[in-house]
Amino acid sequence: xxxxxxxPRHKITKRGQNVTFRCDPISxxxxxxxxxxxxxxxxxxxxxxxxxxxxxxxRLLSDRFSAERPKGSFSxxxxxxxxxxxxxxxxxxxxxxxxxxxGPGTRLTVT
Amino acid sequence: AQKxxxxxxxxxxxxxxxxxxxxxxxxSDPSYGLFWYKQPxxxxxxxxxxxxxxxxxxxxxxxxxxxxxxxxxxANLVxxxxxxxxxxxxxxxxxxRGSNTGNQxxxxxxxxxxxxx
Numbered sequence: 001x002x003x004x005x006x007x008p009r010h011k012i013t014k015r016g017q018n019v020t021f022r023c024d025p026i027s028x029x030x031x032x033x034x035x036x037x038x039x040x041x042x043x044x045x046x047x048x049x050x051x052x053x054x055x056x057x058x059r060l061l062s063d064r065f066s067a068e069r070p071k072g073s074f075s076x077x078x079x080x081x082x083x084x085x086x087x088x089x090x091x092x093x094x095x096x097x098x099x100x101x102x103g104p105g106t107r108l109t110v111t
Numbered sequence: 112a113q114k115x116x117x118x119x120x121x122x123x124x125x126x127x128x129x130x131x132x133x134x135x136x137x138x139s140d141p142s143y144g145l146f147w148y149k150q151p152x153x154x155x156x157x158x159x160x161x162x163x164x165x166x167x168x169x170x171x172x173x174x175x176x177x178x179x180x181x182x183x184x185x186a187n188l189v190x191x192x193x194x195x196x197x198x199x200x201x202x203x204x205x206x207x208r209g210s211n212t213g214n215q216x217x218x219x220x221x222x223x224x225x226x227x228x
Contacts, residue, residue, distance in 0.1 A: 042115075043202070045217070098206075100146075102158075
């Protein structure tokens, strides 16, 4: 069990650029979640996959955000035309039944 | 509305003492799960303990126990025999299981715990 991994761990980008993050869940987990966490707050739900199907998206997720999970394994989260307000930690979690297991996160800084 | 409230922004405890971190929740779903996570300064969220809304007994995992009071809608985390490595942020979370609420997890704003030697 290698746990949930996320790449890159840190990303600095200029406003207006596109960025893509990757999440590799625990291999037997069919559920995958993306969250955003800003300083002093708990994680905010962004989107949820069951296998390859994206079943839920938060209303917080603007049209600039898109997520995929081809073949039900790894997932990518893309942010287009980044804004300074997108600066946050982006967390991925996977789950089999009840509890979620989180990855180390990708810290995005938009300058 | 689904909501988790953690009213203690910061807590201090002496090493080897027990500490209780408060969590209240609000949901109209009759079935839900309650979770506690630890987030050290490294940033990774670590799952600690789970309690189902229909579980009759309070959950325990090693030094962690969840004091579940359903009528009061509270799910406090008790850490016994605190260790220096317990210093971290602690988040309470809820996952309602109603047909209309899907699979979202709702997190509180967290409590920062500092263990004093």
